[in-house]
Amino acid sequence: MKNNWYGRFIRCFTAFLPRDKSRVGECLRCGACCKLPNVCPFLRYDKNHKSRCIIYLIRPMNCRIYPRNKNEHLTKDTCGYRFE
Template sequence: MFNKIKRFLTSLFLPVDAGRRGDCNRCGDCCKLPYPCPFLQFDAEGLSRCAVYHLRPPSCRKYPRIAAENLTTQTCGFYFVVPEPVSHRVPPPVFEPAPIQAKIWATEKTG
């Protein structure tokens, strides 16, 4: 029950991982965690359907929010990709000192 409450609270405030890809394939396995949802229904073809789809809580809307939360990896249509590491960084700009003649000319004008 603690995990169910934790998932509900994190789904309220935290966004879905940017690396999440895929779509719901209507397997219904996530709706059985940790026990079958009373709103879970199946059609004649065996595909799941939510009876309160438009009113479902955020934990259902965002499942799986992060890769560690995906407990149904074998059947879930969602998957996560690892972002590519940054291969190089842009070097900071290099500032060169002013030419010496410009400094001499500036002192002659003021002196």
């Protein structure tokens, strides 16, 4: 559990650094990143089980840029982004 909080702490501060240029893909709205390390209180699902953020326009920077680089990519199994 400590590692999850530490990872989130690091992502909050590194979110202002540039995103790795090798990142490709797009968000699949799986919601997996919104559950790191706990479920975000702003996460909702539509009738098709696709996730959505109820504060999307004002969401935190670490939500906007995830995954920033390969080392911070914790949701590889479900995420639509990948690094070449």
